[in-house]
Amino acid sequence: MNKIFLVLVGLSILMSCDNSKKEKVVFRDLNKNDKLDVYEDSTRSIEARIDDLLSQMSVEEKAGLMFNAISGVGMGEGIERVDSLISKVNIKHLDMPAMATAKQILEHSNKLQKLAENTRLGIPITFYSDPRHGTRHNEAAGENRFHSWWPSELGFGAIGDEALVKEFGDIERQEYLALGIRLALHPMADLATEPRWFRTYTTFGEDADLSAKLTKAYIQGFQGEELGTHSILCQTKHFPGGGPQKDGLDSHFPSGKEQVYPGGMFDYHLKPFTEGALPAGTAQLMLYYGVPVGITEEQVAFGYNKEIVTELLRDSLGFKGVVCTDWALVTDNPAKPASAWGVEHLSPKERVKKIIDAGVDMLGGESCAELVVELVNEGSITEARLNESIRRILHDKFVLGLFDNPYLKKENLKVFENETFKEKGKEAQRKSLVLLKNEANMLPLSQNIKVFPKGIDSLAFSEYATIVETPEEADVIVLKFGTPYTPVEDPKFFLERIFHQGRLDFPEAEKKGLLKLINTKPTISIFTMKRPAVIPDIDKASKALIVDFECQDEILAELVFGKFKPKGKLPIEIPSSVKAVEEQLEDVPHDSENPLYEFGFGLEYQ
Known part of the structure; x- marks a missing residue:
């Protein structure tokens, strides 16, 4: 049977020339070999596609896939840095920077997806973002210029309505889809039991039952009942609960590296995960920075802690999705120092090894993929161990449909003209x-x-x-x-x-x-x-x-x-x-002596 291959606008058309039968299969020839590979075939199972792609990937390509990197766009750095991350470091998870218009974000997304398509295997980018729905300027996601406007997460806690939170998630899902953002670095399932903690306003409050039900609804709104091409994946944070910071000082910095449980309430802080995020099927989880004082035998930060990641999260709770560190655990950057709490003495390469040995799949806010390559080449980490993480990471890309079509259409931006969505936010x-x-x-x-x-x-x-x-x-x-x-x-x-x-x-x-x-x-x-x-x-x-x-x-x-x-x-x-x-005890809710106003208080007009 003679076969002719045509390549048009990133698509290959495989035509079978036969007097009795003609077949035409349209596919994206991502590895440019003029044939339909299993991983390029949308009719094949996700597991089969993962197996095929995994067999074709180099160690360098696998290493790059294990990083959620910061593009630098919008922070004084240009597209050249992003091009290098994609084509040379093999990174395929990037933040979506703030831009003046939705059209600019759409064009940025398509441009970078084309850069990714031109790499050896054409692995698409997963764009991620912190929340974009608030009225305030979010330093990690920029100013909300065109999304519908909603209250802070603490405001959702004040409402306490699961149905409303799920509806919010579904609206934001549609707005994220239009911009090509497929991974939400939220919700925060942490509990604000320590009132001095800076991140209180991005939680649902101090009560575990309230947080659990709203976390579950939030994820269901973004992801849907099942993961699919319609979904925005949630990377729920911060396992196993980042609220009980000693003296309220945040663990981004050395002064707040201790997370403490003087009231013995570690399990209480797990509740929003065990009764909220995990039952909702959150695709991913992010770990926090702190050292769980007195909880694990080895006193190291959550991202380095095998007792937390493998023994608790994987083995005990049965979580099978992607686990990511919080940002910059390995190297310093202009925003913060490396939060290598408990392992400050280790070199960057030794830190990366310890994170992977703990059972983590992805490193947030880092781009040092060469250290993973060195660890494999010297035998410190096996390629089989890498493959465990790469399978989970690739699964998410395939389930979102990114391999089949990551490109955006301008007509999708009409979602930002939806007055109903804006009124729902108000x-x-x-x-x-x-x-x-x-x-x-x-x-x-x-x-x-x-x-x-x-x-x-x-x-x-x-x-x-x-x-x-x-x-x-x-x-x-x-x-x-x-x-x-x-x-x-x-x-x-x-x-x-x-x-x-x-x-x-x-x-x-x-x-x-x-x-x-x-x-x-x-x-x-x-x-x-x-x-x-x-x-x-x-x-x-x-x-x-x-x-x-x-x-x-x-x-x-x-x-x-x-x-x-x-x-x-x-x-x-x-x-x-x-x-x-x-x-107050940092890990205990509702324990302020003679509060000015109690949890759950609120008046109505007479």
């Missing part, structure tokens, strides 16, 4: 807001009064009230403030500038300034919660107190003027004093 913001105090039923305000806004967009209130220039002219002051923190003097790393941790009470001079303003006229205080601040004096002086989870100012104005009624409930308690914070 409705979630409304449902998240918590009313803590409403003295003499001050709220809602009547329209056409005089308002002095501070820390909030005056335009949001101008539709309902007369905006005045000074507090003395006002009938009411609307004051919006955030959580205080301890500034880092002369920070060495970028993340030290944005990790607002430490104190939860305002410095005395700043507090006096706030109280002076509040006491000028009746004041509605709006607290944008990232961590639960110590604000008893502010609470006492204010006529009304609202907790906001990064909602748009226009939504806050709607609440103040009674366009909807508050429904949210606190997903974390608010402490009454610094002493109460310091006496």
